[in-house]
Amino acid sequence: MDNTLQSIKQRFGIVGRSPLLDRALGTAIRVANTDLSVLLTGESGVGKEIFSKIIHSLSARKHNKFIAINCGAIPEGTINSELFGHEKGAFTGATSERKGYFESYDGGTIFLDEIGEMPLDTQAYLLRVLETGEFIRVGASSVQKTDVRIIAATNVALDERVKKGKFREDLYYRLNTVPIRIPALRDRPEDIYMLFRKFAVDFAEKYRTSPIQLDERAQAILESYSWPGNVRELKNVAEQASVLAEDKNISPEQLARFVPQIMKRNLPMIATGQHQNSEANMQEREIFYKFMLDMKNDLNDLKALVVELIRSNDLRVSDAKALRGLRAPIDFPHTPAINEAVDEGDFLPEYHADEEQPIDNKPVKPIILNHDAESRFAQAEEVEDNLSLEEAEKGLIRRALKKHSGRRKEAAQELGISERTLYRKIKQYEL
Numbered sequence: 243m244d245n246t247l248q249s250i251k252q253r254f255g256i257v258g259r260s261p262l263l264d265r266a267l268g269t270a271i272r273v274a275n276t277d278l279s280v281l282l283t284g285e286s287g288v289g290k291e292i293f294s295k296i297i298h299s300l301s302a303r304k305h306n307k308f309i310a311i312n313c314g315a316i317p318e319g320t321i322n323s324e325l326f327g328h329e330k331g332a333f334t335g336a337t338s339e340r341k342g343y344f345e346s347y348d349g350g351t352i353f354l355d356e357i358g359e360m361p362l363d364t365q366a367y368l369l370r371v372l373e374t375g376e377f378i379r380v381g382a383s384s385v386q387k388t389d390v391r392i393i394a395a396t397n398v399a400l401d402e403r404v405k406k407g408k409f410r411e412d413l414y415y416r417l418n419t420v421p422i423r424i425p426a427l428r429d430r431p432e433d434i435y436m437l438f439r440k441f442a443v444d445f446a447e448k449y450r451t452s453p454i455q456l457d458e459r460a461q462a463i464l465e466s467y468s469w470p471g472n473v474r475e476l477k478n479v480a481e482q483a484s485v486l487a488e489d490k491n492i493s494p495e496q497l498a499r500f501v502p503q504i505m506k507r508n509l510p511m512i513a514t515g516q517h518q519n520s521e522a523n524m525q526e527r528e529i530f531y532k533f534m535l536d537m538k539n540d541l542n543d544l545k546a547l548v549v550e551l552i553r554s555n556d557l558r559v560s561d562a563k564a565l566r567g568l569r570a571p572i573d574f575p576h577t578p579a580i581n582e583a584v585d586e587g588d589f590l591p592e593y594h595a596d597e598e599q600p601i602d603n604k605p606v607k608p609i610i611l612n613h614d615a616e617s618r619f620a621q622a623e624e625v626e627d628n629l630s631l632e633e634a635e636k637g638l639i640r641r642a643l644k645k646h647s648g649r650r651k652e653a654a655q656e657l658g659i660s661e662r663t664l665y666r667k668i669k670q671y672e673l
Contacts (some may be wrong), residue, residue, distance in 0.1 A: 246271060250300075254292055257440045260430030266293070266422050273420045274300035279372060281357075281417045282395040284424035287474035290395040293424060294353040297393055306350035309343060314359035321364050323380050332381025344377055344388045357394040357417065358403055362410065368392075369413045392417070399669070427469040427476060434465045437473065441480035452490055454483050460494045467504045636671045639664070643673070 247267055250256070256267070273280060274297045282290040291310055298308045316324050323332075327342030343352055354360070360368070371377050372392060376385050394417045403409035427434060438456070446453035456464060469475055482500045483492060498505050642653040654664040667673075 250296060254296055255440075256289075256292065257437050258430060258433035259436075260425065260433050262425035263430055263433065266424050267296070269420070269422050270297050271300060273297065273422075275302065277391055279391075279417050279419045280393045281400075281419075281421045282393065282424060283400075283421060284395075284397065285426045285470075285472055286397045287472035288424045288426055289473055290397075290424055291353065291355065293422065294351070294393045294395065298351040298353075298391075301351070301391070303349065303351055303391060307347050308351045308353070309347055310353040310355060311343060312355045314356035318361045321361060322367065325364065326367060326377045326379055328380035329382045332379075336381070339379075342377075342379065344371060344390055345386065347390055348388045349390070351391045351393060354392060354394045356396060358396045358398045358400055358409060362408075365410045365413050369410065369416060372413075372416050402669075427472040428467075431465045434469070434476065435461055437476055438464060438480055441477050442484060445481050445484035449484060451484070454480075454487055454490050454492055456492050456497070457494075460492050460497045463494050463497060463504060467501070632671075635667070636673065639667055639671070639673060643668075 247264055250267060250271065251258075256263075270280075270293050280294075280297060282293055284290055294310065295308065298304060311324075313321065322328075323336075323340065323342065325342050325344055327340050327345055328336050330336060330339045354368075367377060371388065371390075375387050375389060377388060378385055400409055400414050400418075404411045404414050427437075435456070439453075442453045442455075471478070479500050483497070486500070487496060489496065494505075638657060639653070642656045643650070646652040646656065650664055650668075651661050654661040657664065659667075
């Protein structure tokens with residue numbers, strides 16, 4: 243299978259070593275030599291049409307015709323005529339009869355992209371083709387037969403459209419015989435730089451120039467970006483940089499010229515204006531610095547407390563080297579004795595587990611805490627903070643939805659994002 247995968251990748255120009263990509267390709271290869279319907283799912287720009295061509299080229303229909311149809315690009319009033327044909331005079335403008343794709347591509351493969359945008363009445367006709375191979379031209383009364391293989395693709399959740407009554411449930415299960423999920427580019431970060439290098443070399447040959455290079459920082463930023471447009475967006479960036487970059491060694495600052503949003507983080511709010519963005523970033527830095535400073539002060543207080551306990555209780559420990567670095571900071575407001583060096587002679591000798599007394603036979607003084615010093619320290623509560631951006635984002639969305647009683651439109655306004663973005667986030671985090 244590994245050799246087959248490599249040959250398929252070379253043949254169709256697929257670059258990547260991601261396990262998710264290999265799993266999707268492996269499923270496409272295994273199902274290709276059957277007549278089962280395939281449903282390709284994935285975000286826009288991940289390469290669903292390439293997968294449909296792979297399935298067709300490896301099937302028994304490879305010598306017959308293949309066509310890719312974007313269901314969302316055909317007007318609702320003409321899509322039935324485009325797919326199934328029409329008779330002369332069937333509607334205004336039908337001056338002659340016309341064969342549809344299902345008739346013209348009999349014996350071949352039809353790739354229906356954006357299947358979720360297909361009108362409900364057309365879905366009923368398509369279901370009949372899938373189940374019986376029969377269809378009727380628009381304006382005709384006779385039934386015709388066709389033998390085509392359907393490969394459908396969508397970048398939306400069809401099961402959600404089924405719940406909303408915008409997609410037929412029986413057609414969904416008929417198309418979903420073999421589902422293949424094509425991973426988004428952000429789910430295969432190990433492939434991002436490889437793809438960029440491939441595109442850079444291709445465009446260098448096309449425009450007869452030397453290929454661009456990324457320094458280490460620019461490469462790291464490239465791989466950490468979410469790439470909402472997936473491979474299509476990455477290819478566009480590589481072409482822009484190949485044509486417009488003056489220096490062929492691209493830095494992060496130069497890369498940001500072609501992808502301005504690459505330096506931004508995906509937080510659940512939208513700032514309006516450059517001034518607001520700058521002010522928000524400054525506030526974030528101030529909060530972060532304050533947190534780090536408080537943590538440093540707490541650590542210094544803890545060190546001083548340990549030294550204070552050792553000194554005030556005349557304690558001895560078994561390892562002088564372990565506590566040699568535990569010296570109170572100069573500005574710690576305790577007694578001068580705290581800041582004195584802890585001499586190695588103040589520590590007890592080592593103990594042996596099989597002896598009741600230390601080897602020098604000196605009695606062990608019990609550890610007695612000086613409770614008078616407790617009044618100098620305020621009661622503290624340990625709070626474990628979750629610093630995950632994803633968890634923070636989920637928490638903000640939950641609070642906004644709870645505040646507005648689940649009304650997404652008002653919650654989106656509260657968060658400063660679009661309702662569509664909020665819906666995607668709710669689905670992503672399964673809220």
